[in-house]
Amino acid sequence: MLNRATVFVYLLVLCHGLAMGTGFIEEEENWSSEKQERKGRWLPAELNDMFLLQQSKQVVKTDAGEMKVTQSNGGRIVDRPMHIGFINMEPKSLFIPQYLDSNLILFIRRGEAKLGFIYKDKLAEKRLKIGDVYTILAGSVFYLVNTGRGQRLHIICSIDPSESLGIGVFQSFYIGGGAYPPSVLSGFEPEVTKAALNTSGFYLSKILKKQQEGPIVFVDDSLWTKFLELKEQDRLQHLKKMVDDQAESDDDKEEKTEEAEPTDWSWRKLLNSVFGNVNTRIEKRHTVKPPDSYNLYDGKPDFRNRYGWSVALDSSNYSPLKRSGFGVYLVNLTAGSMMAPHVNPRATEYGIVLYGTGMIQVVLPNGTRAMNAKIREGDVFFVPRYFPFCQIASRSGPLEFVGFSTSARKNRPQFLAGGSSLFNTLMGPELAASFGVSEKTMQRLVRAQRESIILPAERAAPGDVDAIRRREQ
Template structure:
């Protein structure tokens, strides 16, 4: 496993949030029924909103607006964009370029096993390992009626900083899902500990990369920048454990739910990128009241005919 910090910034992947057939929204990499559950609307509603915009990557706004920060960023040359992103990462608590990497996987192993090479004047080189950390002894970072999750990074357990990995544990109740999201800083490896379910992964270009059933003992991995979600089967809970290739806080960007990036952006620009009205988009984004771990359609009181009648036809 290569830590994501070791990968050059040229691996940065861009994608479209809004869009229709061309360009495709990153959301189209998921099964329509999965999106319907994630947004708590009907399948037809999702398919319709993801097929309306047909003007291409540059769309016309009916009203003029002053240039946004994002539009100014997109006007930069590619190398200037990468330099800007690197500066933002450093300014927001990212890695310090001047800090030497003092630890390696071998040193981490030596630390855990309580040994180190003898130093001058120290014949045996005895060394105490750091305290062990049991994920099951920790309180969940997030919990609701549909499941819980725990994430461990370098701020929680110092040895992770030297190994360059993070650790997580997720438990989804029967029929629930981890909301579709993107990891901006790390690749993720998962191991199914118990139960069964489905893992859906999309490409950044909006096509489907994988839609596979998983069971106890299966291993899956999600590349950085690829949208994905995990769904528990209706027969029982799904529990999985795994690693991320970064010791920093991952900060996943959710694409559906109360805390989604789409809901945070909102506004006429995003609505126009989907080819719908502000009111129409707001109705779609606010239909899901839960965040992070989302309920099954039955638990959410999902209505196949849609929501708030007038919003369905108000384009």
């Protein structure tokens, strides 16, 4: 007979083998930690809003506007961290030329903007309106102008830190600037800059020290501003006319007296210093046609019923997203409705509440609730890949939110309720057996909800519940 010691060793080996065979080895951080489950919840109360992003940092603040960034929590459950930026600009303001170490996707929430940027080594300009989406790749020089007359400009943007230098949230390299912010030109030795620009130290010093209003500045409603607002062809013709008129004026002055010389800041010399030989090059200077923007409100929703609608933008219907690697979505829920519980199998989802109030619930892999939090306008939330979740609009009004996903491919969410749910697809004896009920009972449960994707959030009336119970008996 085996002695007690031998039996004990045998049991230890057997238990270890069973644990290895099922793939579960208890660790301190394991999702199904018994210690945490005994508390009745996976998270303590103070972490019940762990998927709400509340770390906000003001990166730009001037009289003309500001930019705030809400930082991602990161961590091992996030496949691709993302920061969310909020840009607010006053009327007649300019976000000066710069480039970033991060990819951006812009969403125009309110107002109108002109986006200028370098595309295929030429200047490209794009007019953007409410609902427009546009991408700016890391390292691309761009500027933003609030073109809405008497209206503030509000932009929400995704910031991809995967290419970031790691200095902070992200890093701006300002092309324009002066005393504040400094232009990148200021970092070179003056003699190097003078030689590179073929200019004098006087003009160089004047340009690199004058601007001290910050990264977002007001632009005067002057002749020059009106000139910039002209269409490209009209602008070129107007510019050429100004040069020709100034040339005639200078010639008249020289005929009147040999001592008189045109001022150093004549139109001809000023424009020649900026553009080179204006008379020979102005007809050749032109902007290139950039990729179109995509408006989330103008197109037909991917899904719509009486409880709301949704739009999902990926690289298949907007090719510029291929290079950024992110997707965009917009959801509108009517009062008292919900986005059906679902799982994103390919991407982490970040959302920003545009207006309204509601709730968001997120579930852990062990089937316990990770978060049940109230959300309102301005809140930012994220849901990691694979985590089940749903959003619910309050009864007081609709809930609308825009967001970004960490994949530019079709996400194909898997719904856990409704007419197009996984349960409908899996319906059969295997599914019923997994719940320990008859197939008939399972069918009644799954098919009771005939709506799909966006559902009414109200529970069935008590009489309906009683009727279902009687049928099951």
